[in-house]
Amino acid sequence: MRALALLGVVGMALAGCMQDIGAQGDVLARTAAKGVVNNVVAAKLPGVDATPVTDCIIDNASGAEILTIAEAAVVGVDDATSELIVDILARPETARCAASGMLGVSL
Template identity: 35%
Template structure:
């Protein structure tokens, strides 16, 4: 099933222009990251966490996360999100988003 989902995403992405491919992959990855954040990081602000993870993931990580959008998060996608969340750039992003959200209250 995962193989079929990966082929479907790759076929969709391959048919697009480079900028569109990136956006399709990022949008697909957002779905997987959303589910992982809800399950593993319930105290993080959801939209900020998704944005920070997507913005700080590598292209390969984005494609892997995007491939899991149809089948749901796997152990691999949970590991990818955990790795990205721990990066200093992601931590800074989350802190900035948290401060921005707190200031808006």
């Protein structure tokens, strides 16, 4: 049921039908985006625990970026999606968060 709802939210976002997806839509989009980001991080940084890095990327992405990444859960990850994820990770606050999460210390 949750997957069906996710497909509906992402489908509407793809169609440009939604400007504000609401709290539940935001949770679904973030969940879908986390799956995509986690897979990309695991591929780009083998041997690194992708979970804290993924959380930092999601927390520092804009709503529009989260929707763009969530779309990849339905249509597949392409180079543009991977580049967007890497760009978000390269932001100073995201990089600081990721380093802190990987090292287990507050920076």
